[in-house]
Amino acid sequence: MVDFHQTKDFFHIPDGLTYLCGNSLGPLPRDLPAALTSQLSAEWGEMIIGGWNNAGWMNLSEKIGNRIGRFIGAPKDTTIMGDTLSIKIFQALGAALKLNPKRKIILTDNSNFPSDIYIAQGLTAFLNQGYKVKLVNPEEIINEMNDQVATMLLTEVDYKTGIRHDLVELTTKAKLEGIVTIWDLAHSIGAVPVNVQKADIDFAVGCTYKYLNGGPGSPAFIYTNPKLLTQIQSPITGWLGHANPFQFSLDYEPASTINRLIVGTPPVIGLSVLDFALGIWEGITVEDVHDKSMQLSEKFIDGIKSHCPTIKVISPENPVDRGSHVALEHPEGYAIVKFLIENSVICDFREPDNIRFGIAPLYNDAADIQRAVEVLTMAMEYQPWKYEHYQSRNFVT
Amino acid sequence: MVDFHQTKDFFHIPDGLTYLCGNSLGPLPRDLPAALTSQLSAEWGEMIIGGWNNAGWMNLSEKIGNRIGRFIGAPKDTTIMGDTLSIKIFQALGAALKLNPKRKIILTDNSNFPSDIYIAQGLTAFLNQGYKVKLVNPEEIINEMNDQVATMLLTEVDYKTGIRHDLVELTTKAKLEGIVTIWDLAHSIGAVPVNVQKADIDFAVGCTYKYLNGGPGSPAFIYTNPKLLTQIQSPITGWLGHANPFQFSLDYEPASTINRLIVGTPPVIGLSVLDFALGIWEGITVEDVHDKSMQLSEKFIDGIKSHCPTIKVISPENPVDRGSHVALEHPEGYAIVKFLIENSVICDFREPDNIRFGIAPLYNDAADIQRAVEVLTMAMEYQPWKYEHYQSRNFVT
Structure with missing residues (x-):
């Protein structure tokens, strides 16, 4: 209790x-301000560049990814931190279209958070290859799944009404139709139980400043079904998603792990704040x-x-x-x-x-x-x- | 003195x-840890959600963008903060290709920072429309500019050797050839004088954790030539790049200002740290x-x-x-x-x-x-x- x-x-x-x-x-x-002060002084202050190795900064995205993973039933090493939710949606959508190359429709609902819709619109406009964003009423989603739909991007809990999609039912139907599923869990994580593994969803994304108390603009997360991991082609291939970033080779080779969805240098201070905030959840x-x-x-x-x-x-x-x-x-x-x-x-x-x-x-x-x-x-x-x-x-x- | x-x-x-x-x-x-403690307590602590309006969080990306702009000779409201350098390169490259739709080559040099090259490689692979990354020796860049080249992505100061490209000469030549120029100023900003406006470059990007002391993984910046501002189509169209983000409309309409290159919710704590660090430069x-x-x-x-x-x-x-x-x-x-x-x-x-x-x-x-x-x-x-x-x-x- x-x-x-x-x-x-x-x-x-x-x-x-x-x-x-x-x-x-x-x-x-x-207690965060005091803890952050000590941490900044001990790490950035005393170690400076050495913090990347000695304070574990380079592994923070993975470490916190695993802490986040437990909120959504994700197995170890399938969730990674970084960037903002909009960026993570862009990566997931881009990867989903490549996983389903013969289909042209991104299915979402008109009650989805606008940024999710905008990212899909911007991506299809940018690709300019006949992709289309299909925007329907939330209750019509289930009837709009068919073999034209490449990917379905839904927010589980409606940001306005609080109405919760039936994630399991919709995911099950989507799988039958060969649709790659992307769930935005911004209003779910830390609030309602979700099990991405049991539901066998393909991608989950979310922010951490709502029910996880990570602070204004704290880093986002992305989960990937381990079955897909080595097939995923992220559109944004930054150096820290490379198999060996510190070899500084001239050819991009994606990491074989969830790290392939990392882009640039991790936001260490934002991640440290979030890490502290997650400590409140111990035993809960x-x-x-x-x-x-x-x-x-x-x-x-x-x-x-x-x-x-x-x-x-x-x-x-x-x-x-x-x-x-x-x-x-x-x-x-x-x-x-x-x-x-x-x-x-x-x-x-x-x-x-x-x-x-x-x-x-x-x-x-x-x-x-x-x-x-x-x-x-x-x-x-x-x-x-x-x-x-x-x-x-x-x-x- | x-x-x-x-x-x-x-x-x-x-x-x-x-x-x-x-x-x-x-x-x-x-003095940063103490200042940050006070700020976190006064803003996130006391205002919580009200900080977006009352602590000016929503304008931090622009405010700090303008502070950064002065380091590179950028006019007011042409530089904006956010994300990481790799993301900003992705946005600039994507926009550059759209500005030059008949050309297929991204020109860069094999001494460029690997992430710049990787982002270009990932983008061309993702587009799968015949785009090519042309990687030449740094000294050959000047001879490789021609009417096939859509955009040129160079880092002014070589991350390994410290060799500085002649930004003005290369930009001038590129303009004659109708090439959109993107300069990565990661190793320039706060270190060597650059004037993006005089050189009439199209995009400049950079990080802020080197000579600007913004802390590990601090936010990146992007500058855009004001002549191009309203033509730019960013591939990543997040809600805070919208003309009216808080109308929550269902159609993306880019801001008419540099804000169109903002993606998601700004990393307020990272931006606040950077803001403090920039204070050291007053009068210098x-x-x-x-x-x-x-x-x-x-x-x-x-x-x-x-x-x-x-x-x-x-x-x-x-x-x-x-x-x-x-x-x-x-x-x-x-x-x-x-x-x-x-x-x-x-x-x-x-x-x-x-x-x-x-x-x-x-x-x-x-x-x-x-x-x-x-x-x-x-x-x-x-x-x-x-x-x-x-x-x-x-x-x-």
């Missing part, structure tokens, strides 16, 4: 703040966190239904059908979010009318849920959208 | 160490640093010639023809480097017989040069290659 009171104490949550935005950015691990499973998250989200949805009946809950009723955030819909969503934030309940807004509350049991508890319901109830009474103050927008929403 | 005694004090150099490896990784700015120009570097390297070369006549200096005699490192050649280079490092003179080795000494006047002085010559002289007497101890290798050299 995990003591979530204890895990909450590992984070710095400013006094009086109800932070329900971990689906966007996890909070600062409390995603299942523990997911159980607690379902409890809290049930409580939240019940509260909304009782106290704010004019707000529509758009996340699924059945908790296993949603990720770890709850999405509400209201035509005045932006003003409501601004009111909530100014009353120290941190959530976020997504166009056009979507209000998201991330629930991360490592630091969220029943009191947070209660406070969020209270302030939402106040908002419904106060009707902030009637005031200009609540309508003016920030750049990042 | 810059007081280089003062700038040396901005860095942490371990006691007794002669650090001549800034061409690979600059040392830790002394690259010309100041280059003048001092030429003085010190002259002294070093003179010392080698006098005291170690069996070691060959392979960097050019004329200081303006080389970058800020001096390369020596000796068949027992690896053992010599190991001996030097174990005697606290930090330099590095590159296959097969290359010994590199980076000279960074922000923290290197005449005493460092004298000590390096002394220990090299000792090495020539001691002949460490006769002992097995000096032959066993580390992974990162």
